[in-house]
Amino acid sequence: MRFDLDGGMTRNFSLDAGAFGAARHATRRIAQLVAVASIAVAAPRAARAESPRIHVHGGSRITAHAARSPGAVVVSGTFQDDAGDPIATEPLLVTLERGTGAQAVRFGAEETPTGCALHAPPTQVEGETTAVLVVDEAGRFCVRIPLPVDHYVVHLTSRATPLLDPAKLDVTIDLTRRSLALALDPEPHVVHLDDDALSIQAVASADDEGAAAPNLMLAITNELGTPLGTATTNSSGRARFEIPMDRMGPPGTGELRVAFQGDADVTAATHAVQIERRARVHLALAAAPRGGAPDEGIGLDVLATTRAGDLHGGTIEARLGDAVVGAGTVEAGRAHVVATFVPPPAASASLVLQYLPDAPWFEVGEPLVVSVPVNAPSPWRQLPLVLAGIAVAAFVVLGRVGAKTRTIVPPRPVRPAAPEPRIDLVRPAAAGVNRWTGRAVDAHDGSPLVHARIAIERPGFGRVEIAATAFTDESGGFDLAPPEPITEGALVAEGPLHRELRQKLPPPGEVVLSLVSRRRALLGSLVEWARARGRPYDARPEATPGHVRRVAETDVRASRWAEAVERAAFGLADVDARMEQDVDRLAPTARGDIDGAP
16 A cells, blocks of 8 residues: 655555555554654645645555466456455556567467457457456456467556556466466365364366366465465365464464475466454453442453464453443553442442454453452541531521421422433545544533443344444543444444433544433433323423322332432432433333332
């Protein structure tokens, strides 16, 4: 891949083969290079108002095989980008050189290239030495060239386009020896590194009639040339390999290459298959949890490893019940997670740690359940609450003494206007940009939500896949950049004290997520229930927990639920997911249960 930045000067950056494909799977290297390139160009042009433009060039790749045919040679293969997708709209150019003297082959009447299929479109010839190959919809090509017996070099090239760099491949042909075709059966595309070994067969066949090629020593390597094994073909031209996974390579994209070095009768041959190596992530604690005050934060050091070694990237999140109470980024196989939650009545809390990958080749393993010792709240922290209670009691007593004939009516809780959970698209992204940024705020007062979890979910095979996830910073900001373009799915947001917001994924761009606090959501549920139930539960302007409790009379369930809503909505304790669930479990149905039901 290459980044060209123009507007006065140009900078080119070359990446290794396969980097463009890896970028499609959430590697952050590309984004870092773009940022560095932007700074490198913007610095000398600081005095100019014009900002640099960035052009991203994808790489292309030609794979080809030359086989001997009676009186001719057949060259076939594929034309793909370096993400593995076919390139069907661009032709390939073919030139030949004959013998050791590098004599250019002129395409005359006897050497006219033709398509391999019976009804294949004719191959065009430019000048006298260049043939233009037609590539089909699957990125495949095949050409038959009549040639006398000799040594040849076939040069395959593609033209540069505004989006693709040119590709080039040289194939050596020795028509004095038999050519060889190699294949892997089956062709692996996903390799699981947690298995003990990969069992695979290579198939070798001669070019003339596709006959089996026995007694050939084949070798198999990865994209780095690491030897993975050797085997000899049997009478049917097959050779079996048992490849240990610890030699396969690290998680990510790569290749398996099977090759024959050649001998006096058969030419050398190579066949490569692109693969994706996947590894399951295992979690463990670096040390026993020390515990502490959960409302101040309890720190956990977590190890994240794969069979291939330590892990780099991704997030470990901590949950208490259904609520996310902390998260940490994995660096060099470690993550520091600080869990913050309401102190439970028990002396310990059970936290569930789960890994969230940022690349598709890391598979989520079993969650780690951790029992964390919890310290009881300090009595000194309750002192302001005690003093406030004494002050309120004194005020009530003095009020009664000063006005014995006056009836004191306790104030009814004021129900604020119901906030609306929603997603607002502030500014759409530019064409081709696959990114969602913005802020998460409280739907009622607009205050930023810190440590809220934002995720993009999409349907998978029998489960929901998390395409991208992030946590808001101190200003409520977040940045989601999925590794692949997404056209449908759901944008999900949830805060420690705010109810989950789940809506259809908006177009990429800058968005504002308005979340309703769990405290206000409980009040809203009570109001909706009262309106559905009607009189006497409904009231104007709207029902309150105190009103529902007073009119419930023998409806014990409704009275008990209203009392729980009142404690949660107007109490001093934070309303997290667990408290919200406890209150919701007490709620009656919309049309009411049988009065007096326990």
